[in-house]
Amino acid sequence: MKKASVVVVGGSAGGIPAAIGCRRRYPEKSVLLIRKEKQVLIPCGLPYILGTVGSPEKDLIPDALLKNNGIELIIGEVEGIDREKKVVFIAGGETVSYDKLVLATGSSPVGLPIPGIDKENVFFAIKDVAYLSNMLDKVNKAKDIIIIGGGFIGVEFADECKKNRDNSVTVVEMLPHCLQLALDGEFCIEAEKMLVERGIKVLTNRRVEAILGNKAVSAVKLAEGQELKADVVIIGVGARPNIEMAEKAGLQIGPTRAITVDRFMRTVTDPNVFACGDCAEKHSFFSGKPSRTMLASIAGAEGRIVGANLFNTRYRNFGEIGVFSTIIGEKAFGCAGLTEGMARQEGYDVVTAEAAAPDRHPAVMPGAALTKVKLVFSRDNGLLLGGGVSGGTGTGELTNVVSACIQHMMTAYEVSLFQMGTHPALTASPMVYQLVNAAELAVKAMAK
Numbered sequence: 001m002k003k004a005s006v007v008v009v010g011g012s013a014g015g016i017p018a019a020i021g022c023r024r025r026y027p028e029k030s031v032l033l034i035r036k037e038k039q040v041l042i043p044c045g046l047p048y049i050l051g052t053v054g055s056p057e058k059d060l061i062p063d064a065l066l067k068n069n070g071i072e073l074i075i076g077e078v079e080g081i082d083r084e085k086k087v088v089f090i091a092g093g094e095t096v097s098y099d100k101l102v103l104a105t106g107s108s109p110v111g112l113p114i115p116g117i118d119k120e121n122v123f124f125a126i127k128d129v130a131y132l133s134n135m136l137d138k139v140n141k142a143k144d145i146i147i148i149g150g151g152f153i154g155v156e157f158a159d160e161c162k163k164n165r166d167n168s169v170t171v172v173e174m175l176p177h178c179l180q181l182a183l184d185g186e187f188c189i190e191a192e193k194m195l196v197e198r199g200i201k202v203l204t205n206r207r208v209e210a211i212l213g214n215k216a217v218s219a220v221k222l223a224e225g226q227e228l229k230a231d232v233v234i235i236g237v238g239a240r241p242n243i244e245m246a247e248k249a250g251l252q253i254g255p256t257r258a259i260t261v262d263r264f265m266r267t268v269t270d271p272n273v274f275a276c277g278d279c280a281e282k283h284s285f286f287s288g289k290p291s292r293t294m295l296a297s298i299a300g301a302e303g304r305i306v307g308a309n310l311f312n313t314r315y316r317n318f319g320e321i322g323v324f325s326t327i328i329g330e331k332a333f334g335c336a337g338l339t340e341g342m343a344r345q346e347g348y349d350v351v352t353a354e355a356a357a358p359d360r361h362p363a364v365m366p367g368a369a370l371t372k373v374k375l376v377f378s379r380d381n382g383l384l385l386g387g388g389v390s391g392g393t394g395t396g397e398l399t400n401v402v403s404a405c406i407q408h409m410m411t412a413y414e415v416s417l418f419q420m421g422t423h424p425a426l427t428a429s430p431m432v433y434q435l436v437n438a439a440e441l442a443v444k445a446m447a448k
């Protein structure tokens, strides 16, 4: 039987930082990472395989990350865990014993209970090189592509399917707006406008009732009766945690059907088993309520907490803030923390403020894009609760700054005094820097 101090199951956004974190904190410990797939895809890059990146082979996490950090790799599927003997069983018969076990088994796309979902050329966001190669081939040949779900995954697939192709791409979304679960209405409207400008049809308030065709899909039927031609259907409606093995091993599963962990990322059932990433239960940074938000940013932070805590308790998980960004054509959108809608739903009396300015100065600098920041504060104490950003390529990092301010519980007053670095070719002018201007407007509104 093989032995390792730490066995990590899963080789993606959660497992890799956990393994690296352990090697950094405890260099004397041997770390063995086991993952199913020969090549690991950068999961967030999946939509870009269909357009910008061009092939699954160009969207891989390099194994050098493991090798350079002294992490041993086994490619194989872990089929079971004996927690008493502290052993994992790999398909094919190999067994490995551990002192500490980390489960980072991720998530899989959720299916939809609609007839015809199993027809040929109906695809999900499955993290598998061969599957995605086939999907790319079918997208290249398709005249009519239907995307079910207008969340960020669906919207990114739509934009990439359209890229450099003479085809028809339609997004079908059940809610009144695309991206509605992540952004406030005004940003959703901007995003939908971008999709339409790119030649993508957007059908909101519509539900797909059936997928039609013989062996392969030929159309989708909407609940409203309309039929839409389709050679390819891509489903982007969310993911569910991979917890079957953990459940079989007797680990507690929480209300979101993810593995229950404490703030140190230890499973509540077994102090020698940790979990992180999409398979581990999340809690909202704001309410502490169990949350279904699954993001690579969260998986990475949780993985680093696990790595540090394996043999000494060092870090606490304060919950998910939910920070993400996306881009449609040339226009990017980002959100950190609570949207105005979510904050109101949580019962906050909110103050919002917006500021827009070009993200270069003067605005004639190459690459300048109008960038808007909307901040959401609690009126009672001025705490920053969330922010939305739309604009140029700096949007992702600006959204991350909003997230840092939220995580450090900054108030409008503190954000307004934030000393931002500026440069003509890189940022907005210091006179109109959107983040501080929006915070200053909020301070004024709260002082009334």
Ligand SMILES: Cc1cc2nc3c(=O)[nH]c(=O)nc-3n(C[C@H](O)[C@H](O)[C@H](O)COP(=O)(O)OP(=O)(O)OC[C@H]3O[C@@H](n4cnc5c(N)ncnc54)[C@H](O)[C@@H]3O)c2cc1C
Pocket (backbone or CB within 6 Å): 009, 010, 011, 012, 013, 014, 015, 034, 035, 036, 037, 040, 043, 044, 045, 046, 047, 076, 077, 078, 079, 104, 105, 106, 107, 108, 125, 127, 153, 242, 245, 276, 277, 278, 279, 294, 295, 296, 297, 298, 299, 324, 325
């Ligand atoms: C299309 C798409 C776009 C996304 N874009 C973004 C984005 O822009 N930003 C963002 O923050 N998040 C994004 N996400 C979410 C992000 O990809 C996930 O949150 C992230 O991948 C979670 O990482 P993970 O390591 O927990 O799980 P996964 O990435 O699912 O990896 C799980 C790993 O566990 C392995 N595994 C599972 N079971 C076993 C077993 N029994 N034995 C051995 N190995 C096993 C798998 O092979 C894999 O290596 C996106 C997701 C999708 C699908």
